[in-house]
Amino acid sequence: MRARPALLLVAAALLLPAATKPELVPDVSAREVQIRYSFTGAQLLLFGAILYPDGRIPERPAEVVVVLRGPDQPILLREKQKVAGLIWMNADSSRFRSAPSFYSVASSKPIRSLVDDRTASIYELGLRNLQLSPGGGVLPEKNRRFEAGLLDLRRREGLFAENPHGVEISGGVLYRAAISIPSQVPVGTYTAETFLIDRGRVLAAATRDVHIGKSGFERYIALVARRHAFVYGVAAVLLSLGLGWAAAALFRRRS
Numbered sequence: 001m002r003a004r005p006a007l008l009l010v011a012a013a014l015l016l017p018a019a020t021k022p023e024l025v026p027d028v029s030a031r032e033v034q035i036r037y038s039f040t041g042a043q044l045l046l047f048g049a050i051l052y053p054d055g056r057i058p059e060r061p062a063e064v065v066v067v068l069r070g071p072d073q074p075i076l077l078r079e080k081q082k083v084a085g086l087i088w089m090n091a092d093s094s095r096f097r098s099a100p101s102f103y104s105v106a107s108s109k110p111i112r113s114l115v116d117d118r119t120a121s122i123y124e125l126g127l128r129n130l131q132l133s134p135g136g137g138v139l140p141e142k143n144r145r146f147e148a149g150l151l152d153l154r155r156r157e158g159l160f161a162e163n164p165h166g167v168e169i170s171g172g173v174l175y176r177a178a179i180s181i182p183s184q185v186p187v188g189t190y191t192a193e194t195f196l197i198d199r200g201r202v203l204a205a206a207t208r209d210v211h212i213g214k215s216g217f218e219r220y221i222a223l224v225a226r227r228h229a230f231v232y233g234v235a236a237v238l239l240s241l242g243l244g245w246a247a248a249a250l251f252r253r254r255s
Contacts, residue, residue, distance in 0.1 A: 022062060023051040024206040026194040033181065033212045041183045044068065044210065046106075046192055047176040061172030062198035063108045065125055068179045068210070070102030070159075071188035077146050077153075094146040095135040101186040102159050103130065106166025106177040114197045123195060123202060127151055127162050158182035187213050 029045035046066045052058065074097055081091040107114065111126045120129045132150065134143045154160035159182065167177040175194075189211050196204040 020053050022053065022196060022203055024194050024196055024204045025049045025051060026192070026206045026208055028192050028208050028210055031208075031210060033210065035185070035187065035212065035214045039183055041185075042181045044179045044181055044192075045176060046179060046194065047174070048194060048206075050173050050175065050196060052173075057172040060198075061169065062196050062203060063114050064167045064169060064175045064177075065105065065107040065111065065114065065195040065197060066167060066175075066177045066179070067105045067125070067191075067193040067195075068102070069100050069104075069191050069193065070186055070212075071100075071190070072098045073101050073186075075099050075150065077150055079146070079149065092142075094142065096132050096146075096150065097135060098131075098133040099150065100130065101188065102181075102190065103127070103154075104161040104163075104179045106163040106179065108165070108167040108169055108175070110164040115200050115202070119200065119202065123205075125195070127155075127160055157184065159185070181212070185212060 026046065026048035029047070030042075033042055033044070046068070050062065050064075074095065076093060076095050079092040079094075080088045105111070105126060107125075111120055111129075115123075115125065117129075120126055121131075124130055130151075132147055134146070151160060158180070161180065163177075167175055169175045189209055192208045192210055194206050195202050
């Protein structure tokens with residue numbers, strides 16, 4: 001009979017650490033984003049609540065980082081140089097085996113002030129901590145140059161973004177962040193990640209999936225191009241020739 005209370009105490013001790021950790025309850029404003037011919041971009045709201053043990057909010061509430069990441073894809077990046085001061089030509093290239101097609105991060109404070117470089121690299125928090133997986137046999141200097149070029153290119157396209165004050169926390173419990181989705185965003189399944197950080201440690205993490213896809217006529221064209229590539233290619237060539245002939249005929253009539 002005395003052994004049973006002892007077992008209960010041991011079980012309670014094992015469960016105690018998990019009960020003292022805060023939890024995240026995240027959500028997104030839309031689980032699916034449809035791209036139509038009139039699509040000019042959208043804003044996705046990532047929001048949720050922080051559940052502290054016993055409902056007690058600490059004097060120093062935890063900070064929040066949210067990341068919206070698109071599907072990974074291989075990328076071939078070419079570097080151009082001007083020859084003889086007149087013509088731009090491909091001078092060098094580098095292949096990345098895997099890089100996110102879209103990456104946007106927002107945080108309640110700058111990431112450098114929340115975690116150290118090692119933790120930021122483990123969770124890939126921030127553009128400078130992305131694991132881009134360059135191709136084999138690339139020299140370190142060349143790799144750094146092309147990584148910087150890829151980040152700069154994706155920033156200008158609106159596909160990579162970082163907002164160090166993009167997360168609002170209300171009452172130490174509710175948080176929200178708005179992520180801008182550009183019109184040329186790639187389709188696929190995206191991952192919305194939320195990280196709860198306190199004193200340099202990631203206390204909790206949670207994910208939600210968001211699907212971005214084409215609909216209407218754009219979806220039909222994409223399906224035809226994928227399922228009937230040869231027919232799609234022939235149709236595209238014939239359409240181009242037809243438009244060229246029509247433009248030439250119209251020009252001859254006006255002249």
